[in-house]
Amino acid sequence: MTDQLKTIHYNDSLSDLSCVLEEVGTRKFLMDFRHAYPRHFDEIVAQIGRLESRSIPVLLQKPNAASV
Secondary structure: OOHHHHHHHHHHHHHHHHHHHHHHOHHHHHHHHHHHOHHHHHHHHHHHHHHOOOOOOHHHOOOOOOOO
């Protein structure tokens, strides 16, 4: 599969997911997904909190004794 086809397939998958969330509701979808794919669900939960985390600029970081 070419990169362009992979991108199209990925975008179609996102669109399909959005439609399912609207049709059945986010809560029901997540409950069903957790039941069917528990490991994937756990990974999504772990990554959700990392989406909004912002990195600290280097100048504001405390120097690490091991790297000095």
